[in-house]
Amino acid sequence: MSPYGTDTNIHKDTNIEKTGPQTSPETFSQLEEARENLGYVFFEGAVDSSAISATDNSPAGLAVIHCTGNDATDFLQNRLTNDVSALKEHTGQLNAAVDRYGKIQSVFALFALNPDFNAASLTQSHNQTGQTGQTDQAQKADGKSFCILVNKTEKNACIEGILKYRITEAVEIEPLDDVCTLMILGNQSKAFLDAKFTSSMPAKKMAENDFDALPGLLAGVPVILIQAGYVQEPVYLILLNKAQKANLQAGLKAQENQENSVALRADDCERFRIEAGIPLFGIDYTHNTMLPETGLHHHAVSYTKGCYLGQETLAKVKTYGTLQKALMGVCFQAETDSHRAQLSQLAMLSSQSRLPAIKLINQTSSKKIGQLTSLTYSTARKAFIGFAYLIKSMRTPNQSLSVILEAGDFETNEQEQLSTSLPVNLPINLVVEALPFYKATTLENQVERLLQAGLTAFADGYDASAIETLQQVIDIEPTHLEAREALGVILGRNARYEEAIAQMKQILDNDPDYAMAHTNLSVFYMKIGNIEAAEEEKAKATMVSFRKHAKQSGLIADAEKQREQAALEKEKKKKAAEEKIVLFIEALKHSPDDALGNFGLASAYIELEQYSNAIDPLKKVIAAQPRHSVAHLSLGKAFEALGNADEATVIYQKGITVAADKGDLMPLKEMENRLAALQK
Secondary structure, three states, rough: OOOOOOOOOOOOOOOOOOOOOOOOHHHHHHHHHHHHHHEEEEOOOOOOOHHOOOOOOOOOOEEEEEOOOOOHHHHHHHHHHHHHHOOOOOOEEEEEEEOOOOEEEEEEEEEOOOOOOOOHHHHHHOOOOOOOOOOOHHOOOOOOOOEEEEEEHHHHHHHHHHOOOOOOOOEEEEEOOEEEEEEEEEOOOHHHHOOOOOOOOOOOOOOOOOOOOOEEOOOOOEEEEEEEEOOOOOOEEEEEEHHHHHHHHHHHHHHOOOOOOOOOOHHHHHHHHHHOOOOEHHHHHHHHEHHHHOOOOHHHHOOOOOOOHHHHHHHHHHHOOOOOEEEEEEEEEEOOOHHHHHHHHHHHHHOOOOOOEEEEEEEEOOOOEEEEEEEEEOOOOEEEEEEEEEHHHOOOOOEEEEEEEEEEEOOOOOOOOOOOOOOEEEEEEEEEOOOOOOOOOOOHHHHHHHHHHHHHHOOOOHHHHHHHHHHHHHHOOOOOOOHOOOOOHHHOOOOHHHHHHHHHHHHHHOOOOOOOHHHHHHHHHHHOOOOOOOHHHHHHHHHHHHHHHHHHHHHHHHHHHHHHHHHHHHHHHHHHHHHHHHHHHHHOOOOOOOOOHHHHHHHHHHEEEEEHHHHHHHHHHHHHOOHHHHHHHHHHHHHHHOOHHHHHHHHHHHHHHHHHHHOOHHHHHHHHHHHHHOOO
């Protein structure tokens, strides 16, 4: 399920002279500013794409499906690729249905909700348990019903694919056509929603983890608020009854900060989808695509649950298989006006789901090395980017390729006026990239950046700028006590004592033992002539400092105990590693090139920080198993620890190729990060 659901028939723009398809450069700039600089972008959702006009600002791409029944949990557990039984109520996961060959029947997000969830429940106020009424016993089962969010193009295939193997199980799956979606993304989206969302679950105020799905009221309207999973920026989906859509939109727009919000069109969603690295059914994968070829298996497959249809195939691919093709990111180096014009034309067709079959031909060998599936202009990257299925030898991240784009046939109509024919043979350079292309600046980083800017302005004597900037920090994170203290001090320096006192009181509401807040309050009260309050705060500051000193003395003693315990644990691990070394050396006398034995020996040496001793056994592992990605990672680390950056670089480069080929995501990411650090 893509959180950036798109209906590609919403809006067609034939102007290919823009820097990218359909959205003007001025709007691009506004979107990026809102997206990165603490703004949010606002999507209006709808159910029926035929009812959407060109100005409706709506992706309209998600279908909502309801699954209930006494056997629902067990049936889904045995049918789907992820661990359904592990879902707690009001949580979700990416999931998939595949056939026995591991080929995709549908990919979607699955949520476990309370048994009363349905379209009608979203017209009523949720009570404190998140339930709204009674359901029949057949739906209650284990206390859950399930909600599926899937791209509308996959709705029928999803229902048919899941139910295809139902025999006697008590399971019902039906679309909820009266439920629609809204979506909000951007670094300020959490703060925006936090002020307007009232959860019906006392333990949780906001959806804070991937795939949280909380019932509650948003601007007075019953909704399910979902934090989208596995994307690299804050994205919230809102499920609501179609009849309540206008009320919610009016309620949100009446309260939103117009300076920070931007309404998006469907083509903007498409660009964000590609930047986020999310493949789309019918465009980037079909029913003939194996799930691991898309990369979605990293999020949608459990390799530890029991059997399900396709489980054996997926397990074999993970353990032994080499994918002949896999979806990767490609970033084009459009160096000429001709390149940019022709890529713009292809990107426009891609945004309309009409991109022809684009082969990637190696300029040197004249052989096909892949096929382009999606293309857009990324304002975040300031380049044309896309998805392509690449053969195994061409999938190494950061690899530069010289290719020819060879286009097939495409559809057109009389209303379209294409300025040139599609390129048949377009020579161009590209760089292979691991997905996603775009990772939003985290909210924590934004807060830290603003805090440092405010403190710098304060130190340089620019009080007005410092006050404005620190207030932005507090607007985002009201409990940021350091920002409140700095703001209060600056306000006091400008004789705005009542405002300064208010900031210090806010600090003490969150932390009564914040000594400097008491000290500052004492100063400010003295300034306004409240001697009694000033003396009281001074006494509190002294008492807090005394308690902290006493506590610190105890902490020092505790820290000493912890150090002693850590030393004992380290000694135990050292002894265990030394024993392993003796055992592995003895075992390897009978089989010196055994990969498992050499890897165990090397791991023990590394645990003892005997890196030079680990080199030879790790080389033997790689000689015996050239596709052992973790051995490449360990050998690179050993060379790094020995100060041999050149050898480490070579090993990481080889290891990245191996891990990318196998789809070993964790060692791949670590080797990429370590290689990047070495090359700085």
